Amino acid sequence: MTWSRRHVLATDDWSRDEIELVLQQSEAMLEVLARPMRRTPALRGRTVVLFFAEASTRTRISFELAAKALSADTSIITASGSSIEKGETLFDTVRTLEALGADIVVMRHGAAGAPYFVAERVSSAVINAGDGWHAHPTQGLLDALTLRTSLGALEGKRIVIVGDVLHSRVARSDIHTLVPLGARITLSGPATLMPSAWRCGQLPAGVAFEEDVDRALDGADAVIALRLQRERMDAGLLPSLREYALTWGLSEVRVARMRPGAPVLHPGPMNEGIEIEAAVAHGPRSLIERQVTNGVAVRMALLHLLSTTPGAPAARGGGEADRREGKEVAA
Ligand code: NCD
Numbered sequence: 001m002t003w004s005r006r007h008v009l010a011t012d013d014w015s016r017d018e019i020e021l022v023l024q025q026s027e028a029m030l031e032v033l034a035r036p037m038r039r040t041p042a043l044r045g046r047t048v049v050l051f052f053a054e055a056s057t058r059t060r061i062s063f064e065l066a067a068k069a070l071s072a073d074t075s076i077i078t079a080s081g082s083s084i085e086k087g088e089t090l091f092d093t094v095r096t097l098e099a100l101g102a103d104i105v106v107m108r109h110g111a112a113g114a115p116y117f118v119a120e121r122v123s124s125a126v127i128n129a130g131d132g133w134h135a136h137p138t139q140g141l142l143d144a145l146t147l148r149t150s151l152g153a154l155e156g157k158r159i160v161i162v163g164d165v166l167h168s169r170v171a172r173s174d175i176h177t178l179v180p181l182g183a184r185i186t187l188s189g190p191a192t193l194m195p196s197a198w199r200c201g202q203l204p205a206g207v208a209f210e211e212d213v214d215r216a217l218d219g220a221d222a223v224i225a226l227r228l229q230r231e232r233m234d235a236g237l238l239p240s241l242r243e244y245a246l247t248w249g250l251s252e253v254r255v256a257r258m259r260p261g262a263p264v265l266h267p268g269p270m271n272e273g274i275e276i277e278a279a280v281a282h283g284p285r286s287l288i289e290r291q292v293t294n295g296v297a298v299r300m301a302l303l304h305l306l307s308t309t310p311g312a313p314a315a316r317g318g319g320e321a322d323r324r325e326g327k328e329v330a331a
Pocket residue numbers: 058059130136139169170226227229267268269
């Protein structure tokens with residue numbers, strides 16, 4: 001399997017082999033991160049611009065650490081304090097980024113589809129770090145890596161995703177990454193926080209909906225709790241936060257319905273006491289910190305792979321010698 005993608009926008013059209021390739025490379029990057037000297041020269045001389053027009057802590061820092069571990073030059077542009085506040089269009093901002101020499105643009109944006117708009121118009125490679133409600137491909141991949149490390153092969157495993165699926169780009173990207181790897185997904189949460197077609201039974205292959213979270217968790221292999229995306233909610237979708245916590249929040253009693261030792265994941269940031277109790281978030285089943293470390297490895301793998309795409313600008317100038325050097329990184 002050779003990598004040929006110029007951008008990472010969503011995993012909904014990826015083959016299982018492509019997902020496997022990224023996971024294998026991420027495992028190699030985890031080994032790099034475990035070394036005393038956590039830096040390799042694979043992206044030396046390349047510029048990675050982190051363009052974050054929406055709030056982010058872990059995703060932004062994780063991409064920054066990943067780019068630095070590969071020796072890339074990085075610049076960060078956030079919405080506040082940049083020309084976006086002065087009304088500059090998305091297109092003009094990104095043209096400016098390209099003029100500044102960005103080989104790879106990592107972007108987070110509140111509008112679904114924004115990274116596609118940019119990818120069609122610039123020569124830089126684009127990685128989607130979350131676009132509106134639509135997709136968050138690197139989160140899907142890091143969740144797959146985390147689950148695979150804990151559970152082994154995901155074939156036939158049943159993963160519960162609980163909470164605000166309607167507003168969650170994480171849920172969508174998890175489905176698009178885990179189902180091709182053979183996992184089955186059970187979505188759970190209030191019907192008002194499910195896409196209407198899914199609530200009515202028109203679900204993608206490999207996905208089921210069970211409103212009762214206790215039934216969903218019975219015998220499950222893992223659970224991913226989602227944040228209640230209150231900034232994206234219209235009023236009236238939930239009776240109250242307290243009722244949500246009681247009915248769908250992950251408590252110790254609830255998670256004990258899963259298979260013994262079945263892990264708990266959450267993309268962060270968490271509303272502790274609402275979608276997840278502190279004792280679960282920080283308890284023995286929690287892989288939430290591991291997700292953060294794995295996130296750096298997945299982003300290193302993707303940055304590196306994009307720099308090897310034949311003919312891509314991110315691979316410019318480096319030529320075969322650099323590509324060989326890059327291969328050694330993951331070897
Ligand atoms: C998620 C996001 O921003 O989509 N967080 C993340 O990337 N770590 C989930 C969320 O905000 O709830």
